[in-house]
Amino acid sequence: MSTDLTTFLDYLDRVHARTRKVILCIPEEHLEWMPAPGRWTAGDQVRHLAGIERWMYAETVSGRPSCYAGHGRELADGLSDVIAYYDRLHEESRALFAALTPEAWSGHTMTPAGAPITTWKWLRALIEHEAHHRGQLYFTLGLVGVPTPPIYGLSEPELRARSTTLATPKV
Template sequence: MLQDTPSFLAYWRNARSRTVRVLEALAPEDLEWAPVPGAFTFGDLFRHLAGLERFMYAENVRGRPSAYPGHGVELSGGLAAGLDGVRAYLDRCHAESLALFGTLTDADLLAPCVNPAGASMATWKWLRAMAEHEAHHRGQLYLMASLRGRPVASLFGLTEEQLAAASKTKS
């Protein structure tokens, strides 16, 4: 269970910063690239994460229905186009969401909220689902960056090779 709102907010800021590393590694020509026709592009994924955080998860935990606008480049009249536009949209949605999440009390975390499918669950579980959703798409983003030849900083400080080398020297 999420212990309290301040610890969740700190965790969530860190989790999002790991996702943003991919956006920071992209070149402008990467943004609307997809690994196969019809798949989400980098831009689609970042707009999707931003929109869901703000307009679904943050709304649902405040007792309101989802208002998810979608993930297309036409979002906000084109304001979420280009690397700068996507970053601004991601940052704005994240800041607004953090402000809404910050109003939750510890009792609110235990109280039920209703997701868009109509299922009721503890608010902390819905926030955990948001984190799992982010991790799912972060994996896609890292793989896509690799396919584009864009190196992204490792998630937790060591590459797999560095971990293996460090493990051998300590055994």
């Protein structure tokens, strides 16, 4: 990942769009379905993504302490409210990220654990965090049989079909 703020913001927008595409696949009736006791619902995962980006990452890179409040239904309940919460908090976060000065971008941020980290490296962790939870959303939706879009254009079967003209590697 580039260490340039503008490049990061463009990349963040693309990551967010890929995640949002999966979120839009969640049926209302499966939003709060829990795969096992104590596990997160799809709604929990989306609320968590929104809240952690805004109230942990955006706050800490702005020089303030994390004020993450969790992922409960009291934050947003119902599919349309959860999507609106995700979108609103992302826009707020993005605006705070875009306001970073070059000095802040290349300077240090204090994590909630009390460890200093270069700001752009901290925001790189945000991208990894979102990819992790997007994967959980794919898995959760798969458990209830909800079709999801391929992340980069081709599904695995489509890739295999297009790859058949190549020699099959020996194992």
